Structures are given as structure tokens and as C-alpha cells.
Amino acid sequence: MNFFFDVGRYFTMLKRVxxxxxxHRMYLRQLFHExxxxxxxxxxxxxxxxxxxxxxxxxxxxxxxxxxLYPSELIGLGTRDTLILEFSSTMLALIMAGKIGSxxxxxxxxxxxxxxxxxxxxxxxNSASYLILPKLLAVVFIFPFLYILSVFFGILGGLVTGPLxxxxxxxxxxxxIQWLFIPYYVTFSIIKMFFxxxxxxxxxxxxxxxVKGGALEVGKASTKAVVNTNILIxxxxxxxxxxxxx
Amino acid sequence: xxxxxxxxKTFEENEVLKGISAEFGNGKTNLIIGRSGSGKTVLLKSIxxxxxxxxxxxxxxxxxxxxxxxxxxxxxRQEIGMVFQGGALFDSISVAENVQFPLDxxxxxxxxxxNKRVAFCLDHVNIAQQAFHLNPSEISGGMxxxxxxxxxIALNPKxxxxxxxxxxxxxxxxxxxxxxxxxxxxxxxxxxxxxxxDMNSVIEIGESILFISEGKKEWVGTKNEILNSNNKKLNxxxxxxxxxxxxxxxx
Numbered sequence: 001m002n003f004f005f006d007v008g009r010y011f012t013m014l015k016r017v018x019x020x021x022x023x024h025r026m027y028l029r030q031l032f033h034e035x036x037x038x039x040x041x042x043x044x045x046x047x048x049x050x051x052x053x054x055x056x057x058x059x060x061x062x063x064x065x066x067x068x069l070y071p072s073e074l075i076g077l078g079t080r081d082t083l084i085l086e087f088s089s090t091m092l093a094l095i096m097a098g099k100i101g102s103x104x105x106x107x108x109x110x111x112x113x114x115x116x117x118x119x120x121x122x123x124x125x126n127s128a129s130y131l132i133l134p135k136l137l138a139v140v141f142i143f144p145f146l147y148i149l150s151v152f153f154g155i156l157g158g159l160v161t162g163p164l165x166x167x168x169x170x171x172x173x174x175x176x177i178q179w180l181f182i183p184y185y186v187t188f189s190i191i192k193m194f195f196x197x198x199x200x201x202x203x204x205x206x207x208x209x210x211v212k213g214g215a216l217e218v219g220k221a222s223t224k225a226v227v228n229t230n231i232l233i234x235x236x237x238x239x240x241x242x243x244x245x246x
Numbered sequence: 247x248x249x250x251x252x253x254x255k256t257f258e259e260n261e262v263l264k265g266i267s268a269e270f271g272n273g274k275t276n277l278i279i280g281r282s283g284s285g286k287t288v289l290l291k292s293i294x295x296x297x298x299x300x301x302x303x304x305x306x307x308x309x310x311x312x313x314x315x316x317x318x319x320x321x322x323r324q325e326i327g328m329v330f331q332g333g334a335l336f337d338s339i340s341v342a343e344n345v346q347f348p349l350d351x352x353x354x355x356x357x358x359x360x361n362k363r364v365a366f367c368l369d370h371v372n373i374a375q376q377a378f379h380l381n382p383s384e385i386s387g388g389m390x391x392x393x394x395x396x397x398x399i400a401l402n403p404k405x406x407x408x409x410x411x412x413x414x415x416x417x418x419x420x421x422x423x424x425x426x427x428x429x430x431x432x433x434x435x436x437x438x439x440x441x442x443x444d445m446n447s448v449i450e451i452g453e454s455i456l457f458i459s460e461g462k463k464e465w466v467g468t469k470n471e472i473l474n475s476n477n478k479k480l481n482x483x484x485x486x487x488x489x490x491x492x493x494x495x496x497x
Contacts, residue, residue, distance in 0.1 A: 023350070023351050023352075026350055026351055111336075114334060114337075115331070115332060115334040116335075116336055118296055118330065119328065119330060119334040121296065122323055122328045122407075123347075123351065123352075124319075124320040124324045
């Protein structure tokens with residue numbers, strides 16, 4: 001029963017989120033603020049994770065393809081396709097659900113328990129829309145850029161690490177990352193990122209917006225938000241892969 | 247004037263408000279008093295529409311708030327100022343930006359006009375200009391309450407609600423806050439409703455007092471009448487503090 005109650009309340013909240021803003025200029029200002037807070041501030045962690053994962057994947061591909069029958073270019077190809085199809089979209093979204101999602105839940109949840117949301121409502125402001133819509137748009141807007149950044153730095157990580165540890169030469173790696181490239185894979189992953197961005201912003205916002213109690217409950221809500229967002233990301237990954245790729 | 251008629255509110259099995267009717271006069275500091283858990287905050291939030299009542303009506307002058315649509319309620323709420331127990335200031339923006347927020351959201355004032363209004367409101371609650379650009383976390387609890395009052399009066403409201411405005415403050419600062427609310431009520435001719443269990447506030451500014459107990463209206467009167475009331479529940483509440491029992495004997 002709780003599941004259906006939560007689903008119903010989530011969609012009711014979304015209806016309020018997409019209501020007409022009271023003052024467009026205020027919402028726009030919030031949007032730029034959120035792009036900076038949630039998006040630009042995530043660039044550093046995305047680069048670091050992508051470089052390391054790119055490097056690790058190159059070494060692992062080299063290890064599992066240590067057979068003279070396999071062309072060494074497969075190492076670059078494998079790294080590229082794994083980054084483009086799964087890591088830089090799904091895995092990145094899972095990581096961002098932890099970083100951005102918990103941030104959104106704790107911020108909105110703290111506003112709820114300190115009566116700041118009630119304060120907005122009494123002023124006549126649609127608090128759901130004012131607090132959640134700019135975050136939602138910011139995350140949906142920034143996610144495709146983070147994806148592209150992650151693919152680029154992941155491939156760069158492989159390019160640096162592979163030759164450095166001696167599993168592949170630079171020309172072989174570069175040849176490999178150009179092999180059998182299918183541009184649709186990128187389109188597919190960017191479509192996924194729009195869905196994941198929506199989930200990463202809206203699900204944690206839901207858990208924060210309806211939190212009851214004090215600081216302890218805000219912490220619990222953050223954990224619940226991240227777990228539920230991760231499950232939904234994986235579910236949507238499965239559905240979208242089935243619909244768009246096979 | 248705000249009028250509530252026979253309002254009832256139940257949470258699951260627990261009936262918190264059991265048919266309360268009351269009138270809160272214009273230009274007065276109207277106090278709702280009662281023990282913790284007596285239903286004061288639920289009554290206040292029901293009047294504000296933060297809780298939907300099960301039955302009964304809330305009237306703002308000639309307007310029936312309970313029957314209004316959400317759009318009409320939002321419009322009416324621009325005539326309401328609210329001071330929350332903890333201040334409820336937006337902690338990501340400065341003191342001045344907090345007061346400016348309702349002006350940004352609901353008026354078409356120029357930047358200069360807004361600055362002037364912000365300075366006027368903060369000056370009225372005795373906030374020094376040096377504090378304008380501090381964040382709420384950088385100022386004291388008493389100052390936070392005063393900033394919350396300044397934000398509440400920014401749009402020149404007709405109705406002011408205060409939920410335990412001096413809780414957590416020392417007696418001197420609490421008296422300052424009480425007198426500030428009373429003087430602003432007179433100056434701007436607002437209908438002010440204060441929710442409190444602080445007897446000092448009652449004696450200081452209680453022009454009209456509603457005492458509720460277990461979700462029911464028990465007594466209505468003024469600060470001059472309260473010490474000589476014959477209502478047992480009210481007397482138990484007031485004279486739990488021996489100071490007031492002595493005051494009664496003295497009077």
C-alpha cells in the first residue's frame with residue numbers, strides 16, 4: 001500500500017512542480033544557481049572517476065584479451081564502447097544519484113523540518129515548483145554534458161594508462177578507439193541521460209519534500225532517496241536498452 | 247478581523263480541534279494560549295490553511311477562506327505575514343535578501359524601491375545596517391526573530407501570525423519581541439494572532455486572549471481579566487507559576 005501511496009504522491013508533487021511559476025525571473029535565477037551548484041560543481045569528480053575507470057578498463061581488457069589471436073586494437077574498442085554505452089551513462093548516473101541526490105534530499109528536507117517550506121507556502125509561493133523545478137531542469141540540462149565529459153576523460157585515461165603500464169601502444173589504442181564506431185550509441189546514451197537526470201533530481205526531491213521529523217529523519221530520507229533512485233536508474237536502463245538498442 | 251466557526255480537525259483517530267469558534271479583532275494582539283499539545287499550533291495552521299479542517303469555517307473579514315480555491319488562497323496569502331517559532335529564514339541567502347524575497351516574488355518594485363523597503367522594515371525591527379549582508383546563521387536567535395518579523399511585514403500585510411515568537415529567547419529579548427509585535431500591530435493596523443504559552447507575553451501584550459484546552463475553547467478575555475478568572479483549567483495553567491498566584495493575591 002505504501003508503494004502505491006508514494007507513487008501517487010510523487011505524481012501529485014510533479015503536477016505541482018510543473019505549475020505556472022509566480023515570477024519567471026526568480027525561477028530563472030534559481031536555475032542558473034542550481035546549474036552551478038549541482039552541475040558545475042560535479043565536473044571535478046566526474047573527470048577524476050572517468051580518468052581512473054578508463055585506465056582500469058584498458059588494463060582489464062588487455063588482461064582478458066592476452067591472446068595472440070585477438071587484435072590489440074580490441075582493447076581501445078572495448079574501452080570506448082563500455083564507456084559510451086554503460087559507464088559514462090548508467091554508472092555515472094548511479095554515482096551522481098549519491099552526490100546530487102543526497103544533496104537535493106538533505107537541502108529540501110532541512111527546509112521542510114525548519115518550516116522554510118511552510119514559510120514559502122504562506123507567502124503564496126508554490127514551494128514544490130520554486131524549489132524542485134530549477135533543480136530538475138538544471139540536472140536534466142547538465143547530465144548530457146557530464147556524459148560527454150566522462151566519455152572524453154575515460155578514453156583519455158585509457159590512452160595515458162595503457163601505454164604507461166605497457167599493455168598497449170598509443171597508435172594501437174588510437175586505432176582501436178576509431179574501430180567500428182557506431183554514432184547511434186552516443187545518441188542512445190544521451191537519451192538515457194535525460195531520463196536518468198529526471199530521476200536523479202525528482203526522486204530525491206520527493207523524499208526531501210515530504211520528510212517529517214528532524215535531522216535524523218532527513219538523514220534517513222537521504223539514504224532512502226539514493227537507494228530508490230539507484231534502483232529506478234537500473235530499471236530504466238533495462239527498459240531503455242530493450243526499447244532502443246535491441 | 248478573522249473569525250473561526252466550529253472548526254474540527256482530526257489526525258487519524260485523534261481529534262485535536264473539537265469545534266472551536268473565536269473572533270480575532272483588528273488592530274489588536276490576539277493571543278492563543280494553552281498547554282503543550284492543547285491544539286494551539288494546529289488551530290493556527292488551520293487558520294492559515296496549512297492544514298485542511300474536517301469541518302467548520304475560517305473567515306478573513308468577509309471572505310470564507312475554507313471555500314476558496316487554491317488560486318484565491320494564494321492571493322489572500324499575500325496579505326498574510328507569518329513569524330515561525332524558529333524564524334524559518336532562508337539560510338542560503340542574506341538577512342536583506344530574506345526580507346526582499348517576498349518583494350521580488352510579488353511586486354514590480356524597482357531595485358531602489360526594494361532596497362528602501364528592505365531598509366525600512368529592518369530599521370523598524372532595530373536591525374543595524376551592518377547585519378544586512380550577514381547570513382541568518384551568523385546572527386543571534388533574537389535577531390533572527392526580528393528579521394523574521396521584518397520579512398513578515400515586507401508586503402504590508404493585513405494579518406500577522408506568530409507561532410511562539412519568543413520561545414528560546416531570554417526574558418529581556420522576549421519582552422522586546424513582544425513589544426515590537428504589539429507596536430507594529432498598532433502602527434500598521436494589522437490583525438495579529440500570537441500562539442504562545444509564555445505567561446509574560448500574556449500579561450505584557452494580551453489584549454484579547456483565547457485559552458484552549460484539549461482542543462476546546464475554555465475561556466476568552468483580556469490580560470486584565472485573566473488573573474481573576476474562575477475557570478479552573480485556566481487557573482491551573484496560569485498559577486502553575488507561583489509568581490502569578492502572588493500577583494493575584496496582590497491585585
